[in-house]
Each structure stands twice: as structure tokens, then as C-alpha cells.
Amino acid sequence: MSETVVEQREAAPARDSQAEVSAEIAAAHAEDEARGLTRVQPRLDFPAYRSAALRHPTKDPRHADPEGIELVAPVFGHRDVDPLEADLTIQRGGEPVGERIRIAGRVLDGDGRPVRGQLVEIWQANAAGRYIHKRDQHPAPLDPNFTGVGRAITGDDGSYSFVTIKPGPYPWRNHRNAWRPAHVHFSLFGTEFTQRLVTQMYSPGDPLFALDPIYQSITNQPARDRLVATYDHDTSEHEWLLGYRWDIVLTGTHATPMEEGEHA
Amino acid sequence: MPEAQASSSTSPQPTYAATPGLVPTPGQTVGPFYHYALPFDGGEHLVPAGTPGSVRLHGTVTDGDGAPVPDALIEIWQADAEGRIVREGGSLRRDPGVFTGFGRTQTWRDGGYSFTTLEPGPTSEGAAPFIAVTVFARGLLNRLFTRVYLPEPAAALESDSLLASLDPADRATLVASREPDGSLRFDIRLQGDGETVFLRYPRHSV
Numbered sequence: 335m336s337e338t339v340v341e342q343r344e345a346a347p348a349r350d351s352q353a354e355v356s357a358e359i360a361a362a363h364a365e366d367e368a369r370g371l372t373r374v375q376p377r378l379d380f381p382a383y384r385s386a387a388l389r390h391p392t393k394d395p396r397h398a399d400p401e402g403i404e405l406v407a408p409v410f411g412h413r414d415v416d417p418l419e420a421d422l423t424i425q426r427g428g429e430p431v432g433e434r435i436r437i438a439g440r441v442l443d444g445d446g447r448p449v450r451g452q453l454v455e456i457w458q459a460n461a462a463g464r465y466i467h468k469r470d471q472h473p474a475p476l477d478p479n480f481t482g483v484g485r486a487i488t489g490d491d492g493s494y495s496f497v498t499i500k501p502g503p504y505p506w507r508n509h510r511n512a513w514r515p516a517h518v519h520f521s522l523f524g525t526e527f528t529q530r531l532v533t534q535m536y537s538p539g540d541p542l543f544a545l546d547p548i549y550q551s552i553t554n555q556p557a558r559d560r561l562v563a564t565y566d567h568d569t570s571e572h573e574w575l576l577g578y579r580w581d582i583v584l585t586g587t588h589a590t591p592m593e594e595g596e597h598a
Numbered sequence: 599m600p601e602a603q604a605s606s607s608t609s610p611q612p613t614y615a616a617t618p619g620l621v622p623t624p625g626q627t628v629g630p631f632y633h634y635a636l637p638f639d640g641g642e643h644l645v646p647a648g649t650p651g652s653v654r655l656h657g658t659v660t661d662g663d664g665a666p667v668p669d670a671l672i673e674i675w676q677a678d679a680e681g682r683i684v685r686e687g688g689s690l691r692r693d694p695g696v697f698t699g700f701g702r703t704q705t706w707r708d709g710g711y712s713f714t715t716l717e718p719g720p721t722s723e724g725a726a727p728f729i730a731v732t733v734f735a736r737g738l739l740n741r742l743f744t745r746v747y748l749p750e751p752a753a754a755l756e757s758d759s760l761l762a763s764l765d766p767a768d769r770a771t772l773v774a775s776r777e778p779d780g781s782l783r784f785d786i787r788l789q790g791d792g793e794t795v796f797l798r799y800p801r802h803s804v
Contacts, residue, residue: 374803375624376739383627385737388662389788395743395798396768398760402721403677403730404799408700411687444619444801453690457635465631483635485690519629521636527675528799530732532741534626551739552624560623583620586801 350509352545358382359550366553374557382547384508400588404527410453411487420486422456422498423479430480432461432499434575437535437563440492443524444586448492455521456496458482463502463516472504497575503542515542515549522582529584536562537578622803625740630669632734633704637671640692642703644674644715651679654781655729655746655774656712659705661737662789666709670735672786674701674713674746681719681727717748717782726754726761728772733786733796742796746784747773760797768795 359382366373378390398404423430437456441449459465459482462474466481482501486494501516517534524530536549543549543558552558560583569577628636645652655674659667676699677683689700697716705711718727728745747755755761761769771794774782787794 371804374621376626378739380739383737383739386739387737388665389667389735389737390739391742391793391796392662392789393793393795395796396760396764398743398745398797398799400799402681402725403675403683403699403718403728406683406685408675408689408698409685409687410689413688414690442620444622446620455635457632459631466634467631469630481634519626519632519635521628527730527732528743528802530673530741530743531623531625532628532734533623534629548627548739551626557621557624560621561626582623585622585799585803586619588800 352509352511355382355509355512355547356545359547363550363553371553372557373552373554376548376551377553380547380551382508383551386551400526400528405589407452407523407525407527407529410523411451414453415485415487417486419484420494420496422482422484422496425481425483426479428479430460430477430499432477432480432502434497435500436495436497436569436571436575436577437518437580438493438495438566438569438577439563439580439582441488441494441522441524441582441584442492443529443584448490449488449522449524449584450490450492452488452523452525453521454486454488454494456484456498456518458498458501458518459504459516461499461502463504465504470504474502474504500537500576503540508547513542513545515540515546520582522584524584524587526587526589528588531582531584533582534561535580538562538565619801627736627739628671628734628741630736632671637702637704638690641689641701642711642713643692644676644699644701644713645697646694647714649714649716651716652714653717654712654714655784656710656781657783657785658709659711659733659735659786659788660709664790666705666707667735667788668705668707668709670705670709670711670733670738670786672703672705672711672713673732673734674715674729675699675731676715676729677718677721677727679716679719681721681725683721720754724754724757726758731786733788735788738788742788743799744786744794744796745772746782748782749773749776764795767792771795 464474563578563580
């Protein structure tokens with residue numbers, strides 16, 4: 335009995351069409367616009383993204399002044415990350431299939447200061463749109479030479495750089511004929527725990543942007559644009575790879591100037 | 599140095615820069631496919647099991663129907679038993695003798711999670727000890743922040759400004775319960791009855 339209920343809950347969304355989902359996206363955007371809300375973050379309550387229905391808090395988050403442990407961030411360094419982990423094309427002995435790219439940029443805090451020596455983690459699908467994950471059932475080939483996982487530690491200027499393969503778009507079961515725009519997942523830390531960020535980087539000009547409930551859960555276009563990398567010919571390398579730039583801005587810190595001047 | 603932080607009980611409320619600064623990059627859901635990337639060996643063991651003074655912090659993540667969330671990712675960040683904020687790298691490749699204060703684990707099929715850690719001490723005199731937590735999941739479009747307060751000492755909980763701002767039912771969602779075996783239980787309810795109190799810090803925008 336209860337198994338049937340679970341099956342129905344998971345199966346039902348697949349019957350909805352893109353047109354229905356697109357209408358829900360438009361309705362949520364119109365609702366925010368009518369309220370004069372210019373969001374910089376996604377709406378957690380976003381009906382077009384079916385999995386959000388039972389997983390978004392219904393109460394507003396409560397105000398907390400950061401204290402103690404929240405005013406600093408975990409420390410990562412070269413013990414944690416091998417520099418070779420920033421090249422996702424050399425992890426398995428052979429060359430992965432696909433378009434070789436470099437993704438480079440800087441991690442900044444909300445006041446424009448570089449986040450130095452901090453961990454950046456990425457993961458992504460391969461060129462065919464398939465993840466190495468047992469739950470990914472997309473009938474596209476796995477690439478024996480590609481795990482899609484990378485790590486790096488930012489430089490003194492907050493810079494990071496990954497060499498990887500351009501990910502492919504892939505279908506998912508949010509609704510009928512649903513496709514995610516190609517993206518790379520990013521996980522970031524700042525100098526404070528309050529700055530923790532997990533997000534997704536997209537490629538410029540993706541035709542799936544308008545259709546994707548996850549990307550569109552950020553109801554403000556300039557905010558959505560912040561997730562899209564820029565093609566940068568100066569980052570491209572002769573007869574080797576294409577270059578993309580993507581800078582990441584974390585939220586502002588709460589430390590006083592005196593504390594910032596101290597060395598950890 | 600932890601001593602550098604002003605005690606909030608004796609100093610005026612801190613004021614934060616009114617200047618808007620740069621606009622932050624938006625978050626996005628962690629999605630369902632992070633398992634090869636984010637969890638790491640020993641992520642749930644901030645100290646090896648059996649370490650004197652260690653405690654198990656565990657609970658279940660549930661959704662608005664009370665159903666378990668089997669694909670959440672939980673991170674914890676905390677001071678050591680003396681309330682010192684450790685500034686040690688190496689969480690991803692742990693030296694069992696070094697406490698870094700950072701842990702990361704995924705929920706199991708039944709929505710459960712478990713860390714083995716130390717009970718944090720107060721980071722300033724009289725402060726209520728807590729563990730900072732971030733929650734990520736498929737279906738959750740941005741990370742959530744919360745705190746796990748230790749159930750003791752009661753006097754410290756009474757004087758905590760965040761807990762004081764909450765009604766008793768909400769306050770209860772942030773205080774771990776002491777199980778008969780001495781472990782700490784902290785359930786995370788994303789939505790609905792007993793919804794966990796999640797936090798917004800100053801300088802966080804909507």
C-alpha cells in the first residue's frame with residue numbers, strides 16, 4: 335500500500351509537460367516581480383522543481399549573529415589536495431572523450447577580497463551527459479577515462495583553474511522530456527563558515543536555460559547570469575583547449591578589520 | 599586566536615558594513631550525483647571511534663511528509679573540547695591524531711546520519727557550546743545553516759541570544775537530546791511539524 339504511494343509520488347511528475355512546467359516557472363517569476371522582490375539567491379519554494387515540494391522549509395530563516403566557530407572556516411591545504419586533482423583529463427591513464435576546456439577564475443568575498451588557500455571542489459557529467467553514479471540511469475556511455483571529479487586550493491589572489499571536458503546536457507525525471515543545461519557543480523568555502531556555497535556553473539548561450547527549473551529558481555535574470563561562465567580567448571590554448579572564466583563571489587564576512595589583519 | 603573575538607555578552611551588538619559590497623553568486627542544489635565528489639573517507643569521524651571523550655552525534659533528516667531524505671549531505675564545523683577553534687588542515691586526508699573540527703557525511707537510505715566527534719567547549723566564557731551545521735540535498739535549492747546546541751549546561755542555554763529569541767517549540771529543534779547511551783541525537787526536519795530552525799546571518803541576502 336505505502337509502496338504504491340511512493341511510486342505514484344515519484345512517477346506522477348513525469349507526466350507533466352514542459353509547457354506546464356514553463357508556465358509554473360513564469361508564474362513564480364511574476365509573483366516575485368509583483369512583490370518587488372529582486373532575489374540574488376534561488377527561491378527554495380519553487381514548484382516547477384518537483385523535488386523541492388517537500389524539502390523546502392516553510393518558515394523564514396531566523397536571524398543569527400555569527401559567533402565563535404561561525405566566524406572562521408575550516409582550513410584546507412596541500413595536505414588535502416594534490417595539485418594534479420585540478421586536471422580532470424589525466425586521472426585515468428587515457429584521454430577522456432570530449433571538448434577539452436579550462437575553467438579559471440577567482441573566489442572573492444563579498445567585499446571583493448580574494449579568498450586565499452581555500453578548497454574548491456567540482457563534479458560534473460562527462461561529454462555524453464553521464465555521471466559516474468549508480469543512480470544515474472541515463473543510457474549514455476560512461477567514459478573509462480573520466481571521473482568528473484576535481485579539487486583545487488585557491489592561490490594568493492583567490493584564483494583557481496581546472497582542466498576538464500565540457501559536460502553534456504542530460505535528461506532527468508522532473509517532467510516529460512526534461513533536460514538539464516550542461517553544468518559543473520562547484521563547492522566553495524570562504525574565510526567564515528557563513529560563506530559556505532554549493533552552486534552550478536553553466537556555459538554561455540545554452541538553449542536549455544529558459545526550460546530549466548533549477549536555473550530558473552533564481553527569479554532574477556542578472557542573478558542567474560552570475561552562474562554563467564564567459565568564453566575567454568586569452569584562456570584558450572593553441573591547438574589544445576578552449577578557455578572559460580568564472581569568478582565566484584561569496585557573501586560578506588563579519589570579522590572586524592582588526593581581526594582580519596591578524597594571521598591565522 | 600579565539601580570544602580575539604569579543605564576547606557578545608559584554609560588548610555592544612556588532613554592526614556590519616552597511617555597504618552592499620559585491621553581489622554574491624547564487625547557490626544551486628547539490629543535486630543527486632555528488633557522492634563521488636564530496637564525501638571522503640573518514641568524513642564522519644572527526645575523531646576515531648573509541649577516543650576518550652568522543653561522542654556520537656546522529657539523527658535523521660526528514661521531509662514535509664516525515665519521509666526520510668536518503669540523499670542529503672551534512673557538514674559540521676566545531677571547536678574542540680576546550681572551546682578552542684582549531685586551525686588545522688587535513689580534514690580530507692585525516693591524521694587520526696589531529697582534530698580539525700570539520701566533518702562531512704551523507705545520509706543513508708533511511709535518512710540517518712552519524713558523526714563521531716568531541717563535544718565542543720564554549721568558545722567564550724559562559725557561551726552555550728554548539729556545532730555549526732550546513733545541510734544540502736537534492737530538492738533543496740540552496741544550503742541551509744543551523745546549530746546543534748549541546749543540552750548542557752542549562753544555564754548557558756538560558757543566556758544564549760539566539761535561543762532566547764525563539765519560542766520553546768522552535769528552540770527545542772536546535773538542542774540535541776542526550777540519549778541513554780550518552781550519544782547526542784539531532785534530527786533535521788526540512789519542512790512541516792517540528793521544522794528545524796534554519797539561520798540567516800547578517801549580510802546574507804534573499
